[in-house]
Amino acid sequence: DVVLTQTPVSLLISLGGQASISCRSSQSLVHSNGNTYLHWYLQKPGQSPQLLIYQVSNRFSGIPDRFSGSGSGTDFTLKISRVEPEDLGVYYCLQRTHNRTFGGGTKLELK
Amino acid sequence: EVKLVESGGGLLKPGGSLKLSCVASGFTFSNYWMHWVRQAPGKGLEWIGEIEYDGTETNYAPSIKDRFTISRDNAKNTLYLQMSSVRSEDTATYFCTEGFFAYWGQGTLVTVSS
Numbered sequence: 527d528v529v530l531t532q533t534p535v536s537l538l539i540s541l542g543g544q545a546s547i548s549c550r551s552s553q554s555l556v557h558s559n560g561n562t563y564l565h566w567y568l569q570k571p572g573q574s575p576q577l578l579i580y581q582v583s584n585r586f587s588g589i590p591d592r593f594s595g596s597g598s599g600t601d602f603t604l605k606i607s608r609v610e611p612e613d614l615g616v617y618y619c620l621q622r623t624h625n626r627t628f629g630g631g632t633k634l635e636l637k
Numbered sequence: 638e639v640k641l642v643e644s645g646g647g648l649l650k651p652g653g654s655l656k657l658s659c660v661a662s663g664f665t666f667s668n669y670w671m672h673w674v675r676q677a678p679g680k681g682l683e684w685i686g687e688i689e690y691d692g693t694e695t696n697y698a699p700s701i702k703d704r705f706t707i708s709r710d711n712a713k714n715t716l717y718l719q720m721s722s723v724r725s726e727d728t729a730t731y732f733c734t735e736g737f738f739a740y741w742g743q744g745t746l747v748t749v750s751s
Contacts, residue, residue: 565738567682574732574741575682586739618682620738625696626672626684 528552530619532629538637545606547632549619554599563622566604570615639663639740641733646745653723659716659733667711670736673718675729723749
């Protein structure tokens with residue numbers, strides 16, 4: 527089974543700062559059709575997860591360009607620039623190339 | 638507007654059974670695979686299973702295989718999760734989500750306790 531390892535587990539960021547979250551897979555997430563099904567979510571306290579980035583680097587509808595995704599193969603990164611209060615919560619990566627697996631989560635908090 | 642509304646959660650004893658529902662609207666339900674994802678209190682997200690468009694194929698995570706069954710009624714735009722032989726570790730909020738994991742319901746809480 528694919529294991530997704532997210533680092534760091536928690537992140538203290540100042541408002542207006544930049545955050546970077548890593549998601550590493552135990553095997554390549556390139557599907558046989560050439561696509562890479564690695565997505566990023568934010569779960570705010572008491573809410574359902576919301577999709578931020580799909581297929582590595584595509585922002586979902588309504589997501590500001592402060593959020594960007596990159597990576598390939600087994601290593602992926604989510605960057606959040608100019609952090610705002612509404613960005614706080616737990617970030618998860620999800621792969622749906624080989625079955626479906628979530629990363630363990632990264633909690634973004636204010637410094 | 639896409640909407641997913643889960644219901645059916647509650648308190649049950651170990652070994653008991655419960656059926657969760659998820660009513661979908663705002664999209665053509667029968668054209669999408671559907672998934673169940675759960676989250677234990679204070680923990681991360683766990684994918685537990687999926688069902689194909691017409692219900693002919695299902696896949697499950699090892700943690701719930703042979704205990705939980707996913708089904709759907711496309712005429713009612715409804716997804717189901719039949720839970721049986723529940724254990725304390727099944728205590729979680731259960732979310733339904735559509736095939737691309739873009740839209741999620743608000744979740745329904747299931748608590749397993751004696």
